[in-house]
Amino acid sequence: MNLDGKVAIVTGGAVRLGRALSLALAEQGARVAIHYGSSAGPAEAAVGEIKTRGSDAIAIQADLSRPGEARSIVERAVDHFGQVDILVNSAAIFEPGNWHDTTEANWDRHFAINLKSPFFLSQAFAAQVGRERAGHIVNIADWRGARPGPDHMAYTLTKAAVIAMTRSLALALAPNIQVNAIAPGLILPPPGQDQAYLESKASQVPAQRVGSPQEIANAMIFLLRSDFVTGDLIFVTGGEHL
Numbered sequence: 753m754n755l756d757g758k759v760a761i762v763t764g765g766a767v768r769l770g771r772a773l774s775l776a777l778a779e780q781g782a783r784v785a786i787h788y789g790s791s792a793g794p795a796e797a798a799v800g801e802i803k804t805r806g807s808d809a810i811a812i813q814a815d816l817s818r819p820g821e822a823r824s825i826v827e828r829a830v831d832h833f834g835q836v837d838i839l840v841n842s843a844a845i846f847e848p849g850n851w852h853d854t855t856e857a858n859w860d861r862h863f864a865i866n867l868k869s870p871f872f873l874s875q876a877f878a879a880q881v882g883r884e885r886a887g888h889i890v891n892i893a894d895w896r897g898a899r900p901g902p903d904h905m906a907y908t909l910t911k912a913a914v915i916a917m918t919r920s921l922a923l924a925l926a927p928n929i930q931v932n933a934i935a936p937g938l939i940l941p942p943p944g945q946d947q948a949y950l951e952s953k954a955s956q957v958p959a960q961r962v963g964s965p966q967e968i969a970n971a972m973i974f975l976l977r978s979d980f981v982t983g984d985l986i987f988v989t990g991g992e993h994l
């Protein structure tokens with residue numbers, strides 16, 4: 753897909769990784785609907801930055817713990833841009849919880865935000881694209897979803913399901929909508945941790961370093977430009993998943 757002038761929704765697109773994805777899309781000439789939950793200020797700042805660079809952007813607020821609100825993001829983006837061509841499901845929560853202390857509330861919150869909302873957003877997106885136009889969905893998963901460990905139980909299970917959903921939707925929405933996923937490794941410190949914490953983990957990575965948001969953005973742009981890749985999962989981990 754030639755990204756120039758295309759319209760992309762990026763969930764959680766105002767901060768951290770999502771912000772890098774929003775700006776990378778704008779860099780390629782795409783117009784961007786930056787979804788946010790609570791980061792109103794950063795969302796407006798990202799919109800301003802994209803406009804300064806000569807493209808168009810809007811900020812759209814929605815609470816992804818309510819999948820009905822997720823669906824409305826597509827409608828609001830279409831109201832502004834006329835259509836949407838790309839959906840990047842990046843927003844997620846990453847909260848601790850192992851087999852004995854995962855609560856129902858923790859489980860339900862992860863599944864609503866990390867899986868149910870991306871599914872119903874994808875459903876609304878695909879209905880809007882229809883069967884004639886080209887479209888792309890890129891799901892930001894996690895290598896833990898492909899190699900589940902004993903920690904972050906609910907989070908990991910949602911990411912495993914996101915990988916399965918990617919393959920299922922790739923079949924369901926072919927031939928005109930491609931659906932792929934990216935599995936990042938150590939890119940940004942988790943909530944409550946700093947860069948030094950992240951760097952301390954680098955020795956566990958075959959590449960002996962952490963990754964950058966730009967490296968995730970590069971994988972996304974590769975997928976969006978490729979017309980013959982669907983149902984795929986790209987690991988951007990420096991080999992950590994091995």
Ligand SMILES: NC(=O)c1ccc[n+]([C@@H]2O[C@H](COP(=O)([O-])OP(=O)(O)OC[C@H]3O[C@@H](n4cnc5c(N)ncnc54)[C@H](OP(=O)(O)O)[C@@H]3O)[C@@H](O)[C@H]2O)c1
Pocket residue numbers: 763764765766767768769770787788789790791792814815816817841842843844845846865892893894895935936937938939940941942
């Ligand atoms: N960071 C990493 O190194 C890493 C590694 C592996 C996988 N990943 C995956 O990459 C993606 C981005 O990671 P990140 O670290 O940049 O994420 P993050 O900092 O935790 O940001 C998550 C985003 O999700 C949004 N969000 C969370 N709960 C929401 C809700 N109820 N309603 C609406 N929006 C909500 C937040 O929006 P607001 O701020 O506007 O509320 C935020 O923009 C995630 O899918 C994550 O699982 C990241």
